[in-house]
Structures are given as C-alpha cells and as structure tokens.
Amino acid sequence: MQETTRIFGIRAVIEAIESGKAIEKVFIQKGLSGSLFQELNRHLRDANINISYVPIEKLNKLSKGNHQGVVANISPVEFVSxxxxxxxxxxxxxxxxxxxxxxxxxxxxxxxxxxxxxxxxxxxxxxxxxxxxxxxxxxxxxxxxxxxxxxxxxxxxxxxxxxxxxxxxxxxxxxxxxxxxxxxxxxxxxxxxxxxxxxxxxxxxxxxxxxxxxxxxxxxxxxxxxxxxxxxxxxxxxxxxxxx
Structure with missing residues (x-):
C-alpha cells in the first residue's frame, strides 16, 4: 500500500507546489511569519491548497526533522482535469x-x-x-x-x-x-x-x-x-x- 508522502520545510513545500505535486493539505505553525513564509502563503493561495494552522506540538508529531513550522501531505495519486x-x-x-x-x-x-x-x-x-x-x-x-x-x-x-x-x-x-x-x-x-x-x-x-x-x-x-x-x-x- 502506498502511503501519503509527507514533506517538511518552507522551501521544500514551495518547490513541491511549483513542480505541480498533488498536495492534499499543509499544516502551518500558528504565528509563523517572515518573507519566506509570505512567499509560501502566496503559493498556497494561488494553488487553492487546504491550510490548517496548528500548534508547534502538532508539527513535531508529524515530522521528526526541522520542519521550520510547515508540514505538507502529498497525495499518493495524481489528479486529472x-x-x-x-x-x-x-x-x-x-x-x-x-x-x-x-x-x-x-x-x-x-x-x-x-x-x-x-x-x-x-x-x-x-x-x-x-x-x-x-x-x-x-x-x-x-x-x-x-x-x-x-x-x-x-x-x-x-x-x-x-x-x-x-x-x-x-x-x-x-x-x-x-x-x-x-x-x-x-x-x-x-x-x-x-x-x-x-x-x-x-x-x-x-x-x-x-x-x-x-x-x-x-x-x-x-x-x-x-x-x-x-x-x-x-x-x-x-x-x-x-x-x-
């Protein structure tokens, strides 16, 4: 069974969006700010991707790495138009x-x-x-x-x-x-x-x-x-x- 891919880090998520990956949902740490976050936010709005603002504890459970306040779930299937x-x-x-x-x-x-x-x-x-x-x-x-x-x-x-x-x-x-x-x-x-x-x-x-x-x-x-x-x-x- 193919699992949902989970990626983390602001730049990684931006690159996934730009490459056309089928992103199911993005979890963002509450209160996150900065220019790179603003760029991510712009990409998320343009792509109309589901966003959930969560406490850092939730992100720590979703990812063991340096998530930079952002974790994304990528769908195991490719969608069609x-x-x-x-x-x-x-x-x-x-x-x-x-x-x-x-x-x-x-x-x-x-x-x-x-x-x-x-x-x-x-x-x-x-x-x-x-x-x-x-x-x-x-x-x-x-x-x-x-x-x-x-x-x-x-x-x-x-x-x-x-x-x-x-x-x-x-x-x-x-x-x-x-x-x-x-x-x-x-x-x-x-x-x-x-x-x-x-x-x-x-x-x-x-x-x-x-x-x-x-x-x-x-x-x-x-x-x-x-x-x-x-x-x-x-x-x-x-x-x-x-x-x-």
Missing part, C-alpha cells in the same frame, strides 16, 4: 457515468465510495478542493486499492464542474431526500453524473437548484437516512442494473 475526463469519455465505448461528491469529509466513507465506484465502472470521481476528505493511507486501505484505478478530479467548486458536464449533455442527478421521485424512475442509460452530499446536510441547496434530476431511495424503516457510502452504492448499482 475535467478536460482529461472528457478525453477519457470520448475514447471510451461505454456511456459515461460520473460521481460527484459534495462535501464528503469522512475518509473511510470516501474510501468505501471509491471502491464501489470502481466496481460499478464509474468513469471518474469529482471532488471539491476544499471541504473534502483527503486521499491518504486510510483512504487507500478502505478503497482496497481502487483509488489507483478510478480517475479523480479536484475542482475549486462542484457547481462549476456541474455546469461543465452539462455542456457535454451529461445529466446531473442529485441524491437527496428533498424530492418525491425515486432513484428507480431516473433514466441512467443516458450519460449521467450522480451527486452525493455530505454526511450531515446532504447535497447543498445551491447545487440542488442547478441539477437536472433529484432522486431518493425508499426508506421503509424508522431510521430516516443511510450512511452516504451505502446510499451511493444503491444509486450506482441502480445505474448498473439499467445498463446491464
């Missing part, structure tokens, strides 16, 4: 099926979703740069290595990706309880993208206003909702059922 997704779609003989995650933050849920997506032949997964679960060792383990087989795209905003897919006539289906329509009534034989929301709030209201379809799973028990990875599996396998 939306344009690359479209190239994959054009080169494929199968009808595209994308999965979009609107704020899924639990690493194990994320890993389980990736594993199911791979089994269902999902074309690619789209996540948001900020507010999404990282791809780390736990993600790799929970996905059973599927994370290396499914193309993943990081975007600044899920809504922008949604509009992009719609320009290619890909229908967007939101998994939400805020509808009377069931998932079984959706036509998944057409090019489609399924949006799953976060564990607590579901798909955001601004996203729901822009999707093509809303659908839910029938709930026959007393519990009002399913775990997001389980619900995602039910949606994906309905698409597989229709396409098989």
């Amino acid at each position: 939306l344009e690359q997704f479209m190239k994959i779609t054009e080169d494929s003989t199968t009808t595209p099926l994308f999965l979009m995650l609107d704020g899924v933050t639990d690493v194990r849920n994320f890993g389980a979703i990736i594993r199911t997506a791979e089994c269902c032949g999902v074309t690619g997964i789209i996540i948001q740069e900020k507010g999404s679960a990282p791809i780390n060792a736990d993600t790799v383990k929970t996905s059973a290595g599927a994370v290396f087989n499914v193309p993943i795209c990081k975007v600044n905003h899920i809504k922008d990706a949604l509009f992009f897919l719609q320009t290619y006539d890909i229908k967007i289906i939101a998994a939400t309880e805020k509808t009377e329509d069931l998932v079984y009534d959706v036509d998944f034989k057409q090019p489609a993208a399924i949006i799953m929301g976060d564990e607590a709030k579901g798909v955001s209201s601004s996203i729901l206003k822009t999707v093509d379809y809303k659908a839910k799973l029938p709930m026959l028990g007393s519990i009002a909702s399913l775990n997001v990875s389980v619900a995602c599996g039910a949606f994906l396998y309905e698409a597989v059922r229709q396409r098989t």
Whole structure:
C-alpha cells in the first residue's frame, strides 16, 4: 500500500507546489511569519491548497526533522482535469457515468465510495478542493486499492464542474431526500453524473437548484437516512442494473 508522502520545510513545500505535486493539505505553525513564509502563503493561495494552522506540538508529531513550522501531505495519486475526463469519455465505448461528491469529509466513507465506484465502472470521481476528505493511507486501505484505478478530479467548486458536464449533455442527478421521485424512475442509460452530499446536510441547496434530476431511495424503516457510502452504492448499482 502506498502511503501519503509527507514533506517538511518552507522551501521544500514551495518547490513541491511549483513542480505541480498533488498536495492534499499543509499544516502551518500558528504565528509563523517572515518573507519566506509570505512567499509560501502566496503559493498556497494561488494553488487553492487546504491550510490548517496548528500548534508547534502538532508539527513535531508529524515530522521528526526541522520542519521550520510547515508540514505538507502529498497525495499518493495524481489528479486529472475535467478536460482529461472528457478525453477519457470520448475514447471510451461505454456511456459515461460520473460521481460527484459534495462535501464528503469522512475518509473511510470516501474510501468505501471509491471502491464501489470502481466496481460499478464509474468513469471518474469529482471532488471539491476544499471541504473534502483527503486521499491518504486510510483512504487507500478502505478503497482496497481502487483509488489507483478510478480517475479523480479536484475542482475549486462542484457547481462549476456541474455546469461543465452539462455542456457535454451529461445529466446531473442529485441524491437527496428533498424530492418525491425515486432513484428507480431516473433514466441512467443516458450519460449521467450522480451527486452525493455530505454526511450531515446532504447535497447543498445551491447545487440542488442547478441539477437536472433529484432522486431518493425508499426508506421503509424508522431510521430516516443511510450512511452516504451505502446510499451511493444503491444509486450506482441502480445505474448498473439499467445498463446491464
């Protein structure tokens, strides 16, 4: 299993950003200052990288070396662009099926979703740069290595990706309880993208206003909702059922 690479030191992190490494998150010591830090901060903003300001004790645990107040996690996978997704779609003989995650933050849920997506032949997964679960060792383990087989795209905003897919006539289906329509009534034989929301709030209201379809799973028990990875599996396998 490939572990998440961890680098430390201001200059090392700057060089990693400049070389295009897929940086998941940067931990910065609270109160850090200086010209080199300002340069790093500028690179982080330009690249829209997740930042967490932490006490020095946290950094000492993350790195045994001279971290200079900065530690970064580099993803074990390389991300693809939306344009690359479209190239994959054009080169494929199968009808595209994308999965979009609107704020899924639990690493194990994320890993389980990736594993199911791979089994269902999902074309690619789209996540948001900020507010999404990282791809780390736990993600790799929970996905059973599927994370290396499914193309993943990081975007600044899920809504922008949604509009992009719609320009290619890909229908967007939101998994939400805020509808009377069931998932079984959706036509998944057409090019489609399924949006799953976060564990607590579901798909955001601004996203729901822009999707093509809303659908839910029938709930026959007393519990009002399913775990997001389980619900995602039910949606994906309905698409597989229709396409098989």
